[in-house]
Amino acid sequence: MLKEFYIPTYIFVPESPVEHVSQIPTCPVIVFINTKSGGQLGRDLIVTYRKLLNHAQVFDLLDETPDNVLHKLYSNLERLKHIGDALASEIYKRLRLIVAGGDGTAGWLLGVVSDLKLVHPPPVATVPLGTGNNLPFSFGWGKRNPGTDQDSVISFLQSVRQAREMNIDSWHIVMRMESPKGSPCDPIAPPDLPHSLHAFRRVPKTDPQDTEYSYTYRGGFWNYFSMGMDAQVSYAFHSERKLHPEKFKNQLSNQKTYLKLACTQGWFCASLFHPMSRNIACLAKVKIMKKSGKWETLEIPQSIRSIVCLNLPSFSGGLNPWGTPSKRKQRKRDLVMPPLVDDGLLEIVGFKDAWHGLVLLSPKGHGTRLAQAHRVRFEFLRGATDHAYMRMDGEPWKQPLPTDDGKVVVEISHAGQVKMLATKDCIAKGIHESWPAISSVHPESSSSDDTDDDFEEERRNFGAALSFRYTGDVNKQ
Numbered sequence: 001m002l003k004e005f006y007i008p009t010y011i012f013v014p015e016s017p018v019e020h021v022s023q024i025p026t027c028p029v030i031v032f033i034n035t036k037s038g039g040q041l042g043r044d045l046i047v048t049y050r051k052l053l054n055h056a057q058v059f060d061l062l063d064e065t066p067d068n069v070l071h072k073l074y075s076n077l078e079r080l081k082h083i084g085d086a087l088a089s090e091i092y093k094r095l096r097l098i099v100a101g102g103d104g105t106a107g108w109l110l111g112v113v114s115d116l117k118l119v120h121p122p123p124v125a126t127v128p129l130g131t132g133n134n135l136p137f138s139f140g141w142g143k144r145n146p147g148t149d150q151d152s153v154i155s156f157l158q159s160v161r162q163a164r165e166m167n168i169d170s171w172h173i174v175m176r177m178e179s180p181k182g183s184p185c186d187p188i189a190p191p192d193l194p195h196s197l198h199a200f201r202r203v204p205k206t207d208p209q210d211t212e213y214s215y216t217y218r219g220g221f222w223n224y225f226s227m228g229m230d231a232q233v234s235y236a237f238h239s240e241r242k243l244h245p246e247k248f249k250n251q252l253s254n255q256k257t258y259l260k261l262a263c264t265q266g267w268f269c270a271s272l273f274h275p276m277s278r279n280i281a282c283l284a285k286v287k288i289m290k291k292s293g294k295w296e297t298l299e300i301p302q303s304i305r306s307i308v309c310l311n312l313p314s315f316s317g318g319l320n321p322w323g324t325p326s327k328r329k330q331r332k333r334d335l336v337m338p339p340l341v342d343d344g345l346l347e348i349v350g351f352k353d354a355w356h357g358l359v360l361l362s363p364k365g366h367g368t369r370l371a372q373a374h375r376v377r378f379e380f381l382r383g384a385t386d387h388a389y390m391r392m393d394g395e396p397w398k399q400p401l402p403t404d405d406g407k408v409v410v411e412i413s414h415a416g417q418v419k420m421l422a423t424k425d426c427i428a429k430g431i432h433e434s435w436p437a438i439s440s441v442h443p444e445s446s447s448s449d450d451t452d453d454d455f456e457e458e459r460r461n462f463g464a465a466l467s468f469r470y471t472g473d474v475n476k477q
Helices: 041-052 066-082 086-094 103-116 132-136 150-162 229-243 252-266 326-334 356-362
Strands: 029-032 058-060 096-101 122-130 164-180 199-200 214-220 224-227 284-288 296-297 306-310 346-351 368-373 375-380 387-392 395-400 409-421
Touching: 029 041, 029 066, 041 058, 041 096, 041 224, 066 086, 066 103, 103 122, 103 132, 103 214, 103 306, 103 409, 122 132, 122 150, 164 199, 224 229, 229 306, 229 387, 229 395, 284 368
Parallel strands: 029 058, 029 096, 096 122, 122 409
Antiparallel strands: 164 214, 164 409, 199 214, 224 306, 224 387, 284 296, 284 375, 306 346, 346 368, 375 409, 387 395
């Protein structure tokens, strides 16, 4: 057992006998592992962690959900603290979480921690087991799948102990579909939703008299939301992986498959495979809010086929679409100083095609910088097309759109912050790490004076505990 990371069983299981440890752990950890991620790596990793730590503090996400684990843990910690247990008090203050999986798995855990609304929320370290691994890369944990042997795991645990805490912005997303009865625009089937997005049962303000139906989905993200050609390629990749999971057990071969699909889906020759109706400007009206209560229409060039709302400096496996604009360009485009992960703003970037995206491989390459915003709203135009491809923190889906008088609205808003653990190789920058001129900047409140804002009820929580669990009919959730 590694004593500085060890948590005794009675901390998790109230009926267990109290265990007296020889030393208080300096860095108590709870480990969540998605054993389906990284081919066989997740399964190998959980075996190693359980050898090195208490079996009770290492969880397989296929067996136990993080909301159940953390609710039970914090309830027991409060009980033990109340009766004067010194170890429980120290674990409460020092606890750190480790999550091994893709960006979607990490987002699930971050959503649960956000919904708990703890006075002292635990910071999170991420083990890169996915294909893109943008979250781990942003905070210095790398983007390559890790070793699963004991030495590799011990080295990772030591990095967790030495890592510093860092605040990052959280972003709510609410999507509402409204359409007349009998419309061909059907709701998304629950298995096709990304893990961080789920159906939300909303009580209507007025009786719809059965003339139309409304489906509302909500969730959250920490890295990015994208729409267009990039999401279409990602959707093709995920669909293929669902059909043939045995072919996707190696990170390098996964990336090669991804590149091949980018070619076959027309990302490199978009004019042949991608109808003009799916260009962002033809597909949706985009509005942004820089200051609370003031919506502005964002002009999107007609050539833009993909749009990314970015929070972290890593997209598609470590690329930075925003880049580093010069001070002259910042003043000209009304941009704040640098892109920061805790400033309450999203960077909005557009791409024409994959050839445009290849400029990111050059040192100063970037996409088309469109804006920085505190809130973003997409209002899809009627009859533009019957579906759109969307992606959130690496998880894509195919979104039905109404061809009649129905409407689909997607709105993104700031929703507080969570704590991440960052190593010395962290590329993400925060307010307090930048120059003094912006050190006094604070994220804007997510409240708004806008009278058209009817998403307040959906924003109370991320609802992360509902993710990964569906009951069949979205109306029953």
